[in-house]
Amino acid sequence: MREKSIPIAGRVVLVIAIICMLLWVLFPFYWAFLNSIKKPAETFEPTWVPFLQFQPTLEHWRSELAIPETRRALLNSTIISIGAATLAVVLGTLAAYALARFQFNRPQNGTLTTWFLSQRVLPPVVFVIPFFLLMRQLKLLDSVWSLVLLNATFTLPFPVIILSQMFRELPKELEEAALVDGATRFQSFFRVALPLVVPGLVATWIICMAFSWNEFLFALTLTSQSAIPMPVIIAGAEHTRGVQFWYVGVRVLLTMLPPVILALLAQRYIVRGLTLGAVKG
């Protein structure tokens, strides 16, 4: 809390706690990295520092990236996450603005908001079969577009809820002035309100993108060959011959780094995003 001075003992506890926390959080990443640059025979040696303790190799990275299926999966993941995030943000921003600025009676704003929120409450496994059947009907099985549609649906609550609050926090006067000057609703939305929420927009977009990138259940269910994204590819690192530590390392990093790094950029909005706007970070 806001104590004036922290006693030495307290400070020591604090430092230890922080160090433990950092080790705990960072170790898995480092372990993946280590495995990805160690020779298979060295996997179990207690060596931790490349160059000093062992000679690192880029062999696994090279051979993994040489596999056409892996590169296709990276491309697919990119398309899916960017497509879904963009779609969700476009649809969500409009809805968010409506919820922030208009009054709806039947159903009311609150109900509408809850309804959008509920998309994140529903367990996805419930939708697996319905979606599968639907996509089959639409001939969208094994297509990246089916995953774009889906992930857009499941991430839609983020922009709706987060942005509607941001719009509410904007001073109304600006838009009203524009309206008085004869601008239409759309003009005042695009010219006045929208530019003011761009940072939040970008952050929301990143959150949606990271969630779409990480999605596994539907990716596994709806793809069979040409649309396979990274999270499904990664499953191939464990197979009949046992776990291949080095490929696990490479694939884990290839899969995890894009969303993790992007999320760092949206840092300021993470708390607000993940609590769906309920707590301002």
Added chain:
Amino acid sequence: MRRKTVFALVFLMIASLLIAACGGAQPQPTEKPAKPTEPQPTEEPKVEPTAVAEEGQAAKEVEAGELLPPIVAEPCAPDCPFEGQTVSVIVNTAGAKGPISGPFYEVRDEFEAATGATLEIVEVPFAEHFPKLMTDMTTETGQYDTSIAGAWWLGELVGGDFVMPYDEYYDDPSFPQWDIENVLPGPRDLLTWGGKKYMVANDQDGQVMYYRRDLLADPEHQAAFKDEYGYDLDVPQTWAQFRDVAEYFNGKDLNGDGKADSGLTLHLKVGGQGMFHFMSFSAPFVIGPENSKLYWFDPETMEPLLDSPGHVRALETLVDLTQFGPEAMMAWSLGESWDHFLRGEAALTFTWGDLGALAQQEGSQVLGKTGAAPIPGTTEYYNLQTGEWVKTEEPNMVGNTTGGSWAGVISKFSDAPEATYYLLALMATEEKSLIYAARGWDGVDPGRYSHFLEPQGTAGIDEYLAAGWDEADIRDYTSAYYENFNAEEQFPYLRIPGTFEYWTQLDIHLSEAATGQATPEEALKATVVDFEEVTNRLGREEQLQSYKESLGFE
């Protein structure tokens, strides 16, 4: 923050697109589809000798080896039969140098040069393979032209009318020629259904026992064993003897590294094909001269028989045996269990042919020490027809074709069935098949006369020696398999619709028993409940019909 964010974003997107785009652009500039029929040695990164003995990974360091199958198909240009077609094969995930999937990467250039078609390889984990395939077929998508399928799926695949027989192509001389009669009768049966040919011979599975020849022949061990157990240490012929040998060696140092090793090794991870081991293991507890067919269901009522006293005793014996192996094996996949043996850390195991062949490769600690023999038997089995235990004079040994016998089937929804058959037949040619069988890493196991040494088969020892085999090892290995496939009694393989689900349930319950979550009897009783549920859902009458047909009762 805003500008930085946007900039970094754009950069990231471009970077990831770039990486990905490299993939789409150029078709892999691999080496030219080779000219001569000579096996060409690929230059290969030398493994440092020190790497070999390292704990944990020795066997995975085993390099794929220099032995390549001969090129048998002539390049077709300019007049290619299947120009522009694409053949997609779905196969268990194992990578370009892994079992079953490896040979497809290897044959890709040759096949493409010979036909003008393109080969696409889709790898899926073992547990997802069948579901993916069924999804593709029930939706009539036809994404996959062929699946390198497990033999126990055939009931569904044929019953649902999802795969096509290849009899017509088989007789057509414009395809690569191979001889189905060359396959031993047991595995051959798995290739056909109702008199038609559906699977193109590739891998022939069956399980045998492996033992450390050096340990069993060691006079010190022999003397100590005799002291303790009162009979001579020899290759186990019954599971009781197997238990004694495992118990004796458990905890002793078997590879000279000063650490205690295990009596045996198994792999029991859920979803890792562990149920197969129970099948080969339990066969002699139930199958015998007076009951050579009944193991799975009652042919009158379709009631599962798996909780019979014979099955229960088998599982109890198996669970009892697990105490002589490392505890970690409950979570092991196949490869980890094999590696344990290959590092010289276990005296006994029973599994597929891969292990015998892997033992010959660089990195193995048991080259020249790997003996093989048919799966042990019992001296008493439970006759399901009479409900009585039957004692036997000689050990009651039962052969098996346990396993996937992974082989290609042609999808009915394929738009390139001929090119697909060409691919499968090409890999089934005798020349290629022999090399596949002789190598360990590719997962293709022997099962043809042309794989077995004279006089049992037609192979000469020289090919095997050239492939790096130890002579004693190969003689043991092929004769163990020959005996296994030709044993009087054979384990009844189940191929009716729903087998995938029946066996998955069995797999889970076995794991429960092995890890002490249920007693063997409870586990098998629960399996029976699950089996009944599956049968009811699929229709008891239809299931009964299929089952009777599969036993040859009608």
Added chain:
Amino acid sequence: MAETTGPLQPTQDGTDAVPAAKGVGTRTDRTKAIFLGPAAIWVLAFTIFPLLYAGPRKMASFRYGKINQFVGLGNFARLFRDSNLHTALRVTLVFVVSTVALEMILGFALALLLNREIRGKNTLRAIMTLPLFATPVAMGYLGITMYYEQNGPINSLIRALGGDIVPWLSNPFWALVAVIIVDLWQWTPFVFLVSIAALQGLPLDLYEAAQVDGASGFDLFRYVTLPLMLPTLWLILLLRLVEAFKVFDVPISLTLGGPGRATEVYSLFTYRTALRFFNHGYAAAQGFLLLFIVMLMVSLLFGRIREIYE
């Protein structure tokens, strides 16, 4: 649920936001529809419709992936006697209760501990966000290597500290612990980040007043911090509960539900029923049961949250 979005900030209900929107009649209605419509239609199309579409299949039974008989309410009846399903439910409950409880306690405690002026706070916060976005299925596979029983890093550490190796993935109890630990790794930082954000938004003057009154550190926590934080904690609880019930990626990648069914969570069980065994009807029935449970839980908790907020 809109109410929950209010209390930690000045209430700004959308309802009276824009006077200009009133009175223009149909034109405004159209504008509203154009803004809200696409998203609303989208959600309808991709949630309600598929569920309705799947409706009749709940009653059906399948052979070769095709409907072969209608079983009426049989698939629902089976929910009550399927012991495998009950195992999955039990495993899920254990998982949900233990992960959520531990994450809440650890995360909140850490936040209390670190809620002061320390150097590098932003860096710390940034690092703590890393796990939140790590691909869960990747963590599962990475977990296989980390829990590796002979010479894996975790067991090596335990051995170095003088302990016995832990049978992480081969023992039913420890396998569930292993899955739980991955979840702790991933989501404790979430509780931490949200708690610390909320802690720092608490009004200073209350503390000052309490200190003037001579309240001790514990009293401060008991009578000031905790009551003020309760709404946030309830919210975190709700969000975590909802997410924890969805767990799928880690068990399927780390343990495949094994050994036996020791880590077979509900979603994994339903996934198997639907997509391994093509028992679509029964899987749909399971889906509805899960939906029912989650909805029940959410509405119970929701009432509580509303109560606190008002």
